[in-house]
Structure formats: C-alpha cells, structure tokens
Amino acid sequence: MGILFSFFAVVALIVVVFVGVQGANLHYLFGVIIPFAAFITFIVGIVYRVFRWGKVPVPFRIPTTGGQQTSFPWIKASRIDNPSSALGVAVRMALEVLLFRSLFRNMRSELRDGPKLSYASSKWLWLGGIAFHYTFLIILIRHMRLFFEPVPGIIKIAESLDGFFQVGAPVVYVTDVVFLGAVTFLFLRRVVIPQLRYISLAADYFPLFLIGGIGVTGVLMRYFFKTDVVGIKELTMGWITFSPVVPQGIHIIFYVHLFLVSSLLAYFPMSKLMHMAGVFLSPTRNLANTNRAELHVNPWNYPVKVHTYEEYEDDYREFMKSAGLPVEKE
Amino acid sequence: MYNGGKIVIGLLIFVGLVISPFLLKGDKATAKPDPKVDTPEILKMPVGERTCVEDKEYMKAEHMKMLNEWRDWVVRDGLNIYTSKAGKEYTMSLQNTCMKCHSNKSKFCDECHNYVGVKPYCWDCHIAPKEEG
Amino acid sequence: MAVQKPEELSKVVYTFPSTPWMDTPVEIKKGIFCWGNKEKSLKAVGFPNPRQWSVTDEDWKLPDNWKEIFIEGLRERVDKYRSFRLFLDICVRCGACADKCHFYIGGGDPKNMPVLRAELLRSIYRKYCTTSGKIMGKVAGARELTTSVIKELWYYAYQCTECRRCSLFCPYGIDTAEITILIRELVNLLGLNIEWIAGPVANCWKTGNHMGLLPHTIIDIVSEFKEAIYQVTGLKVDLSYNRKGAEILFVHPSGEYFDPNGNVTFMGYMMLFHEIGLDVTLSTYSSEGGNFGFFTSNEMAKRLHSKIYAEAKRLKVKWILGGECGHMWRVWHQYHNTWFGPVDYLEEPVSPITGTKFENAKSNKIVHITEFTADLIRHGKLNLDPKRNDKYVVTFHDSCNTSRAMGLFEEPRYIIKNVCNNFYEMPPQTIRENTFCCGSGSGLNASENMELRLRGALPRGNAVRHVRDKFGVNTLANICQIDRATLQTLVDYWAKGVAVRGVHELVGNALVMKGEKERTTDLRGDPLPGKEGE
Numbered sequence: 001m002g003i004l005f006s007f008f009a010v011v012a013l014i015v016v017v018f019v020g021v022q023g024a025n026l027h028y029l030f031g032v033i034i035p036f037a038a039f040i041t042f043i044v045g046i047v048y049r050v051f052r053w054g055k056v057p058v059p060f061r062i063p064t065t066g067g068q069q070t071s072f073p074w075i076k077a078s079r080i081d082n083p084s085s086a087l088g089v090a091v092r093m094a095l096e097v098l099l100f101r102s103l104f105r106n107m108r109s110e111l112r113d114g115p116k117l118s119y120a121s122s123k124w125l126w127l128g129g130i131a132f133h134y135t136f137l138i139i140l141i142r143h144m145r146l147f148f149e150p151v152p153g154i155i156k157i158a159e160s161l162d163g164f165f166q167v168g169a170p171v172v173y174v175t176d177v178v179f180l181g182a183v184t185f186l187f188l189r190r191v192v193i194p195q196l197r198y199i200s201l202a203a204d205y206f207p208l209f210l211i212g213g214i215g216v217t218g219v220l221m222r223y224f225f226k227t228d229v230v231g232i233k234e235l236t237m238g239w240i241t242f243s244p245v246v247p248q249g250i251h252i253i254f255y256v257h258l259f260l261v262s263s264l265l266a267y268f269p270m271s272k273l274m275h276m277a278g279v280f281l282s283p284t285r286n287l288a289n290t291n292r293a294e295l296h297v298n299p300w301n302y303p304v305k306v307h308t309y310e311e312y313e314d315d316y317r318e319f320m321k322s323a324g325l326p327v328e329k330e
Numbered sequence: 331m332y333n334g335g336k337i338v339i340g341l342l343i344f345v346g347l348v349i350s351p352f353l354l355k356g357d358k359a360t361a362k363p364d365p366k367v368d369t370p371e372i373l374k375m376p377v378g379e380r381t382c383v384e385d386k387e388y389m390k391a392e393h394m395k396m397l398n399e400w401r402d403w404v405v406r407d408g409l410n411i412y413t414s415k416a417g418k419e420y421t422m423s424l425q426n427t428c429m430k431c432h433s434n435k436s437k438f439c440d441e442c443h444n445y446v447g448v449k450p451y452c453w454d455c456h457i458a459p460k461e462e463g
Numbered sequence: 464m465a466v467q468k469p470e471e472l473s474k475v476v477y478t479f480p481s482t483p484w485m486d487t488p489v490e491i492k493k494g495i496f497c498w499g500n501k502e503k504s505l506k507a508v509g510f511p512n513p514r515q516w517s518v519t520d521e522d523w524k525l526p527d528n529w530k531e532i533f534i535e536g537l538r539e540r541v542d543k544y545r546s547f548r549l550f551l552d553i554c555v556r557c558g559a560c561a562d563k564c565h566f567y568i569g570g571g572d573p574k575n576m577p578v579l580r581a582e583l584l585r586s587i588y589r590k591y592c593t594t595s596g597k598i599m600g601k602v603a604g605a606r607e608l609t610t611s612v613i614k615e616l617w618y619y620a621y622q623c624t625e626c627r628r629c630s631l632f633c634p635y636g637i638d639t640a641e642i643t644i645l646i647r648e649l650v651n652l653l654g655l656n657i658e659w660i661a662g663p664v665a666n667c668w669k670t671g672n673h674m675g676l677l678p679h680t681i682i683d684i685v686s687e688f689k690e691a692i693y694q695v696t697g698l699k700v701d702l703s704y705n706r707k708g709a710e711i712l713f714v715h716p717s718g719e720y721f722d723p724n725g726n727v728t729f730m731g732y733m734m735l736f737h738e739i740g741l742d743v744t745l746s747t748y749s750s751e752g753g754n755f756g757f758f759t760s761n762e763m764a765k766r767l768h769s770k771i772y773a774e775a776k777r778l779k780v781k782w783i784l785g786g787e788c789g790h791m792w793r794v795w796h797q798y799h800n801t802w803f804g805p806v807d808y809l810e811e812p813v814s815p816i817t818g819t820k821f822e823n824a825k826s827n828k829i830v831h832i833t834e835f836t837a838d839l840i841r842h843g844k845l846n847l848d849p850k851r852n853d854k855y856v857v858t859f860h861d862s863c864n865t866s867r868a869m870g871l872f873e874e875p876r877y878i879i880k881n882v883c884n885n886f887y888e889m890p891p892q893t894i895r896e897n898t899f900c901c902g903s904g905s906g907l908n909a910s911e912n913m914e915l916r917l918r919g920a921l922p923r924g925n926a927v928r929h930v931r932d933k934f935g936v937n938t939l940a941n942i943c944q945i946d947r948a949t950l951q952t953l954v955d956y957w958a959k960g961v962a963v964r965g966v967h968e969l970v971g972n973a974l975v976m977k978g979e980k981e982r983t984t985d986l987r988g989d990p991l992p993g994k995e996g997e
Contacts, residue, residue: 005602043348047341053552054337056545062797062868064630064638066896069870071823071834074841075877081896082870084823096634102559103634107892109562109922115473117568117925119892125559129634145447147351149358156447166451169398189558196558198479199579201604204556226391229446230363240351241359270595275635278553280340283546284636289870291796292824295804299332300543304762305509306769307668309777312748315669316678323679325705325747332545 003191006205010213013263014256021255030255031235031246038262045269050277061296064284066105083288096285100129125189132182135175136211138162139218142173146236168223176219183212203272210264217257227251363445366437371430383414383427394450397424424452429459436461469957472914473921475571484579485586485606489615491518494914495570497621497907499523500661505654507665508763512654523614525653530608534591536652537584540645541592547645550637551588554578560629560639565899566622569921577629577639580619584646587612617655620646622915624904625758625790626863631896643905648760656759660906663755667767671750672717678704678747684720688730694988697980700737702745705778709744710815712775715786715832716753716944724947727986728787728965731974735836735967738976739816739844743784749774752791753944757798758906765802768794772803775828782812782828784835787965789904789943792831792871793864800827817842831865833874833942836970840881846975849884851985853992855938855969856885858930860923860950861898862943870896875942875966882973887934893926903949916949917956924957931958939963 020026067078083089095101108122141158145151163171187208190200221227231247232254238244268274280286313320313327320327331337346353372380382389384396400422403409412422421427432438435458443450480487496518505513511532516524526532541548560577562568567575574580582604589596589605596605606612625640650656663673670677676684685702692700703709715732719725736743749770756763775783785795800806809828812821819838821830839845857879865871872895879886893899902919930936939954939961941947951963972985983994 002602043345047345049552050337050341051331053545053549054331054334056542056548057332058545059543060798060801062546062638062641064627064636064867065870066631066867067870068872069823071821071871071874072819072838072841075837075873078870096636100634102632102636103557105632105897106559107897109568109892111473111475111568111921113470113474115469115921115925117922119890125557129557144351148354149356149361149445151444151447152356156449159447160449169394170448171451193558194477194479195561195573195576196556198484198573199556199558199561199576199582201556202602203604226395228390230442233446234362237355237359240355243360270593272553272555275553275555277340277344278549279635281337281545281549282636283549284630284638284641290823291800292827292829293822295826296801297804298801301802304766304769306766306773309748309770309773312671316747319677319679320705320747323682325678325682326707 002202003205005202006209010209017256017259027246032244034262038265042265049269053281057299058283059298061287061291062283063287063289065289084290089288128182128185131178135179138175146233180215214260221253225251225253227254363441365441369433383420477571479573488611491618497657497659497909497912500656500658504661504665508668529653532652536649546641551585553635559632563629563632565919565922569918574619581642616646617650624900626900627867659909660755660758667751671748674717674721681747700733702733704745706744707778710742710781711784712780713743713745713784714752716788717751718944718948722948725944727968730986731967731971734971746774752788754794755906757794776808781810784830786832787942789862789864793868795829796869816844837874837877847973848975849882849973851972851991852883852969856936857883857938857940858887858889858936860939860941861894863900866898882969887930889926889930899923901946901950908949920953928958940966942966
C-alpha cells in the first residue's frame with residue numbers, strides 16, 4: 001500500500017506541474033512563489049524541529065559504549081568508541097556524521113541447521129548510504145553555480161572533477177550515475193528484503209520516489225532536453241537578488257524538477273529526513289562516558305518516596321538484634 | 331533550551347550555509363550574458379543570410395553535442411562534410427568553420443560558459459584564437 | 464512445560480504475515496509471556512490500578528480512563544526525555560538493527576525486530592503527538608490506540624532485555640532499551656507489569672533485597688558461607704554487616720545469597736576481603752545492588768536505589784564497592800549519580816591496599832569489584848595459583864549492561880588471565896561491544912517464559928558451543944548475577960557440558976591465602992587438579 005501510495009503521490013506532483021505550467025500558464029507561481037515558500041518552510045521547519053528537541057532535557061547520560069572504558073593508565077581505553085573527553089566525543093560524532101561509523105559495524109547473521117549461527121560483515125547498506133549521501137552533497141554543491149556570479153572556483157573544481165572522464169557532451173557526471181544507482185539500490189532493498197518490506201511505510205517510499213524523480217528530471221534536463229541553462233540561471237539569480245523574472249521558453253521539465261525539489265524542501269522538516277539534524281542530538285552518541293567521574297544533572301530530578309532505614313529497623317529490629325546486628329534504637 | 335549554546339551554533343551554521351547565496355551571491359549578481367555576433371566576418375554577410383550551420387535555437391541547445399559528433403566523424407571516421415537540415419554543406423572544423431565567424435571567443439563562447447560555470451574541453455587540444463584588443 | 468529439542472527449536476522460520484503489521488493483531492503465546500503482576504505487589508509500593516488480573520483473560524481490567532492516562536503519560540515523557548522524542552522522530556527504518564536482536568534471531572517474530580518493536584509505540588506517538596499523524600493517519604504510519612494495542616505493547620516490552628545491541632549498530636544511535644524502558648513505564652501507569660518484576664520490587668522496597676531475605680536470614684546464609692570457606696581453607700573468614708565507621712560499603716546483587724553459582728562468587732569476595740584485610744562492611748537494609756525498579760519506571764528505580772547512598776551516609780563509610788552484577792551497574796554507572804549527586808558526604812575512592820585513585824569513579828564514589836581486583840593483581844598484592852583452576856577451560860561472557868553502558872571489557876579479562884591458565888575468547892561478533900544478551904535480562908528470568916529465554920539465548924549458546932567444540936571450553940565466566948542464575952539452564956540446553964561461573968569464584972579458587980591449609984578441593988568441594996585421589 002505504502003509503495004503505491006507514494007508512487008502515485010509523486011506522479012500526482014508531476015501532473016500538477018503540467019496542469020499548472022503548461023495548462024494554466026502559472027509560470028510565476030511555479031517558478032518563484034512555490035520555490036520561495038518551500039525554501040522558507042524548509043528553514044523555519046528545521047529550526048523549529050531542532051528547537052523543539054532542544055527544549056526537551058537530556059535527563060541522563062546514556063552513551064552507548066562501543067569499546068573499553070577509561071579506567072587505569074595501564075588499560076588501553078577506546079577513546080573514540082567510548083569517549084571520556086570532549087575531543088573523543090567530537091571525533092566520534094564526526095565519524096558518525098561523516099562516515100556513518102555505526103552502520104560500518106553492520107554484520108549479517110545467518111542461522112543454519114544444527115543450529116549454527118554465523119556472522120558475516122555486511123557493508124552494502126553502508127556503501128549505498130555513503131554513495132547516496134555524498135553524491136547528493138556533490139550534486140548540491142554543483143548546483144551552486146546557479147546561485148553565484150561569478151561562479152566561485154571551488155564549485156568549478158567540483159564540477160570538473162565530477163566530469164573527469166569527459167564522456168559525451170554535455171559531459172556525464174559520475175555523481176549522476178552513482179546517485180541514481182544508489183537511490184535505486186536503497187529502493188530495491190526495501191522491496192526485495194522481506195524484513196525491510198515488512199517494516200517500510202509510505203513515509204519510507206515517498207522520499208525515495210521524490211528524490212529519484214528529482215534525479216531523473218535533472219538528468220533529462222541536462223542530457224536530453226538541453227534546457228536553457230542561461231535562462232535558468234537568470235531565474236535563480238533573480239531569486240537571490242529578490243528581483244525574480246521568469247524568462248520565456250524554459251522547458252517544462254525544469255518546472256517539474258523545481259516543483260519536486262520544492263516538495264522535498266517542504267516535506268523535509270515533517271519527515272524522517274530530519275535524521276540529518278537529529279543525528280547531532282543523539283544522546284547515545286554525543287555524550288562522553290564520564291558518568292562516574294562527573295556529575296550529570298537532570299533538571300527535572302525530583303525527590304521520591306523512599307523506605308528509610310528507620311522504617312526498616314522498626315520493621316525488623318527484633319530480628320536484627322537476635323542476629324547480633326547493631327541497631328540505632330534499642 | 332538545554333545545551334542551547336551548541337544547538338544555536340549548529341543552527342546558525344546550517345542557516346548560514348543555506349542562505350549563503352543570498353548573502354554572498356557574487357559581485358555580478360545581476361549581470362546577464364550577452365554573446366556578441368558582431369565580428370567582421372559576420373558583418374560581411376548580407377543581413378538576411380546571417381545564419382549559423384543550423385538555426386539559432388538548435389545551436390543554442392545542441393552545439394556541444396554537434397561539436398562532439400563532428401569531432402568523432404572527422405577524427406575517427408574520416409568524414410569532412412556536414413550537410414545541414416537546409417541542405418547546405420559545411421566543412422566540419424571548429425577552427426576553420428565555427429571560429430571563422432565566431433572569432434570573438436571571449437565575447438561569444440566564454441560569455442555564457444562562464445556565466446553557467448561550464449568549462450568545455452575544446453581548448454585542451456585546440457589552440458584558442460588570438461583576439462585583438 | 465514441554466520444551467522442544469534444540470534441533471527443533473532452532474528451526475526458526477523468518478516469515479511474515481500476509482497482513483501488514485498494523486493489521487496483524489497481537490497473539491499472546493504461552494512460553495513467551497510472563498505472568499501478570501499480583502495485586503499485592505503493586506499495592507506494596509503504591510502503584511496504580513492494583514487488582515487481580517490474568518494475561519490470558521480477555522479483559523485486563525484497565526482503569527476506565529486508560530486511554531487518557533496512556534496518552535497523557537506519553538506526552539509527558541516525550542517532553543522529559545530528549546532521547547525518547549528524538550528516537551521516536553528520526554528512525555528511517557533502514558533495517559540495520561533487524562537481525563541484531565537475540566530474540567528475533569532465535570524467535571523470528573517480526574515484531575521483535577528492534578525497529579518494529581519501536582514502531583509499535585511510534586505509531587501511537589504519530590497519531591496523538593504529531594500533526595501529520597493526526598491528519599494523514601495510516602499513510603503517515605499512525606494508528607489508533609486500542610486495548611489490543613496496549614496488550615501488544617505490554618507483550619513486546621517484556622520481550623526486550625534492554626541489552627542495547629541494536630543501539631550499537633543504529634546510524635543514529637537509537638536505543639531500543641530507552642524505548643522499552645518508557646513503554647514499560649507507560650503500561651505500568653495502567654497497572655500492567657509482570658509478577659517476576661513486580662514481586663521483587665515489592666520485596667526490595669520492604670526488605671532491602673529482591674529475594675525478600677530478612678536480616679537474620681542473611682546472617683545465617685553468610686555463616687554457611689563461612690563454614691564452607693573454613694572447610695576448604697581452614698581459615699575463619701569474617702564479614703561484618705551494618706557496621707558504622709568501616710572504610711568501604713560493599714553492595715552486591717542479593718541473588719548471590721540464593722543462587723548456587725552466586726553463592727560461590729560471594730565466597731570469592733569474602734576470601735578476597737579477608738586476605739587483603741579490607742575494612743569493609745555490608746548492609747542488610749541496602750542488601751540489593753540490582754534494581755528491578757529499573758525495569759518498571761525511572762521513579763521506582765530511584766526509590767529502590769536511594770537506600771545505597773543513604774546507608775553509606777548512615778554508616779559513615781568513605782566509598783562504595785560494587786559486586787558482579789549487570790543491570791546494577793547500568794543503573795549505578797548511568798543513573799545513580801544523576802539521581803542522588805553530588806555525593807559530597809563520601810570521599811573519592813582510593814584503594815587502601817595499592818593507593819590507586821579510582822579517577823573514573825571520583826564523582827559517584829562507586830568502584831566495580833573487577834576494577835578493584837584488577838588493580839590489586841596489577842600491583843602484585845595477591846598471591847595467586849592459577850593451576851588450581853586448571854580443570855577449567857574458560858571463556859568470558861560480556862554482560863550487556865557492563866559492555867554497552869559502561870565499557871568494562873579488559874578488567875575482568877585481566878583477572879581471568881591471572882587466575883586461570885586456559886582462556887579462550889568466543890567469536891568477536893559475539894563478545895565485547897557486540898556481545899549477546901543471555902536472553903533473560905531486564906527481569907525476564909522467570910520460568911513460565913522458558914521458550915522465549917531459550918530462543919533468546921540461542922546466539923550466546925551457539926557461540927559457547929563453538930568454543931566448547933573448538934577449544935574444549937567447559938566454563939563460562941561472567942560478572943552478572945542474572946547470567947549466573949539463568950545461563951546455566953540455557954547453556955545446558957544449547958551447549959551441554961559448560962558450567963557457568965562468577966569471576967570471583969575463580970579468584971577465590973586461585974587465591975593463596977595467608978595461613979591456609981593445603982587445599983584439596985575448590986570452593987564447590989570438587990577435588991583440585993592433582994588431588995583427585997585424596
């Protein structure tokens with residue numbers, strides 16, 4: 001159900017563009033107003049969600065410790081997987097955010113007759129995730145050529161490296177190929193692996209279809225329809241100088257691409273995609289394992305009803321005396 | 331807010347990155363490319379016959395593909411003559427055909443290429459024409 | 464109950480119902496669930512909705528406004544725990560956790576995949592706490608809270624041992640333990656617990672320990688230990704209780720008074736303390752290090768564990784030493800200091816024998832016995848004869864709590880390598896931070912759920928059998944009382960011929976004590992290697 005719903009939701013978004021741009025000629029709406037609204041939703045939404053998390057206290061220090069604790073100088077501590085210093089935490093977080101450290105641990109277990117349970121390293125999800133996120137990032141950086149004039153050198157370098165193999169004209173970007181491959185992989189594993197198929201929701205398929213749609217329309221624009229990139233840059237520069245004009249003659253495929261991107265931006269803050277911000281706030285990763293060495297304060301810590309020693313002694317004084325235990329009151 | 335300082339710093343970095351185009355945008359943000367077709371060679375042509383090998387719209391979208399094909403046909407297949415849709419024949423040569431009219435690389439090619447941040451690899455092998463002034 | 468043979472039980476079928484999980488009602492199975500709590504157990508600690516009820520009844524006798532209570536409770540907790548709110552918000556269902564859970568590996572119930580176990584509550588959170596869930600309903604992964612859902616939450620919250628193995632592999636560090644802890648807290652608002660937890664909680668509240676041992680009983684048990692030690696060593700070993708002015712308060716899991724494996728571990732502590740002349744006392748009031756309150760609610764955990772520092776203060780000790788226990792150390796390490804700190808009435812712990820400052824415990828003033836003993840050995844303060852343990856070919860089971868909530872890996876290994884000559888590790892995917900739960904943690908060590916426990920112990924049992932067959936391992940050492948009490952049954956089932964032993968039992972055997980007679984037996988009365996004929 002989730003898969004069909006998500007697929008048709010993305011198809012519906014595309015149909016909306018055809019109706020709106022080609023049918024009703026709403027170029028300004030689709031070229032300026034919707035992208036702006038989506039962009040503002042994206043920023044405000046993410047800031048709001050992060051503030052919402054920030055308002056909630058971290059009552060306990062609960063790092064998941066992935067290595068030896070810091071105890072004695074003669075026992076080698078795992079300073080990154082079980083950090084006891086701010087630097088260790090920073091490195092752990094950097095590895096988590098930049099290299100998906102935890103996912104890299106992934107292993108597969110297989111139960112055979114006997115019973116015999118065996119484990120094997122399983123890095124495909126890690127690889128797919130890394131490929132997806134990093135190509136997405138480079139593609140994003142490449143797109144920045146549309147938002148700066150003159151185009152900064154760093155963006156040009158990213159572009160020329162991406163087109164390193166100089167295949168075809170316009171030059172094929174390595175990231176485009178890897179990106180579409182990674183999205184396809186992430187989609188297929190949801191469909192093919194029974195566990196994943198069972199747990200996947202519409203909220204899992206929708207962003208995949210949406211992002212896949214963005215990728216495909218982008219490729220169509222660049223390699224097949226050859227949309228007027230000069231006109232597009234006039235539009236995007238119009239946005240950032242707050243003097244938007246919609247140049248004539250930009251191919252409809254651009255509006256589809258733009259509308260799907262807008263949908264993604266607007267959808268982002270209310271979806272699981274918030275893991276982008278959430279990973280920084282995860283208390284099992286961003287806290288040092290210094291629980292016994294330093295006091296962690298819980299702001300809502302409150303006094304609880306306790307069973308005092310006096311009450312205990314009152315209950316069992318005679319037993320205690322008969323067993324020769326010292327008592328406070330004779 | 332708990333750990334407010336760190337969270338606010340993180341958010342500022344995020345927002346800063348996202349709105350950086352609005353803040354930096356570059357010092358020619360409002361400039362638009364204006365490729366010039368006023369070389370002496372073009373001006374020599376009668377006004378009504380000033381056309382490229384194909385029509386303007388086609389050339390705008392497909393020139394890179396055409397050049398890529400020309401290169402293959404000439405270098406790999408030994409062909410020399412391109413017949414346009416209008417039936418006119420041209421020698422397939424960047425330097426002798428294209429650049430003959432468009433002798434103003436910096437005012438023509440570079441104008442758009444620089445604007446959209448494209449660096450064609452034509453000039454990795456070909457020698458860019460010398461321009462006056 | 465009639466338990467299937469290992470070959471049959473291990474034929475796990477990892478299939479999925481044809482209906483989506485939200486449309487598949489919970490089927491509560493015998494052998495998997497634990498008996499519901501008794502009325503008197505809830506009453507003893509003033510918990511809500513005390514009544515007689517039975518899991519197998521259709522009607523669980525929830526309070527009239529059960530839905531309101533649950534949803535209000537949920538809303539309150541997502542505003543109190545960032546972990547909880549975040550973990551409910553950001554899961555992408557990548558599935559990395561799915562085959563990390565021992566219950567899923569050994570049982571195949573899809574709702575035991577950590578991701579899906581969390582989704583059981585996440586769907587409710589979406590429905591009642593998020594705008595998209597309210598509007599979009601099922602499409603957004605939200606569902607209505609019904610009594611059937613409550614039953615499902617209860618059933619699966621008591622099929623998670625809070626071992627945190629899934630959390631290690633999660634790219635966002637989502638900790639199912641955290642979610643299970645809070646689901647249990649929520650269902651406890653409705654009076655839904657299991658007796659195996661609620662009973663010990665009630666006991667601990669009143670008598671100071673889970674077992675319900677009264678002060679004189681503890682003294683009697685310890686005198687039997689003294690006698691047993693005398694038989695083996697010829698030494699009269701003493702141990703004081705409730706003694707004011709001692710330097711150190713020793714707290715340990717009360718199961719060690721009760722369980723045969725625990726008994727011998729406890730004797731190991733006694734001999735060690737005697738040998739080094741430690742100025743230590745124990746308490747009958749604070750006679751429990753474990754904390755089944757932790758398996759109930761944060762508040763109950765705090766209520767039970769308040770006794771430890773209170774008693775340390777009353778007895779005017781300098782610092783606290785803790786015995787071999789798993790979840791006791793989770794609570795002590797990650798919660799205790801926050802609940803009760805700053806603990807300025809105690810002193811920063813220093814070993815009176817070696818002078819070592821326990822820097823890593825300088826704030827909460829509690830040192831782990833394996834840290835303490837490892838330090839003694841390192842400084843050459845113990846005279847050890849590892850040959851006495853030569854009949855043991857040992858492997859070490861890392862307990863989940865001391866592993867993934869602490870990182871206590873090398874200290875116990877260092878001790879074992881010094882008191883035993885034959886030590887072999889299990890496969891790396893099953894030890895240290897990757898360790899598998901015994902299958903009975905977090906209060907699930909009952910007998911009515913034996914099938915669940917056996918299934919949950921399959922990964923551990925499999926690893927034990929591997930080293931048994933490869934290296935001839937016959938001893939599974941550990942530092943957790945729940946392991947000692949439960950693993951024997953489970954190992955007998957999956958890897959026959961391996962005995963479960965506390966690390967300090969092995970220390971007690973190897974420890975050459977001043978003035979002892981020539982030992983002929985180990986602490987269990989079995990002949991020492993080379994003394995079989997005597």
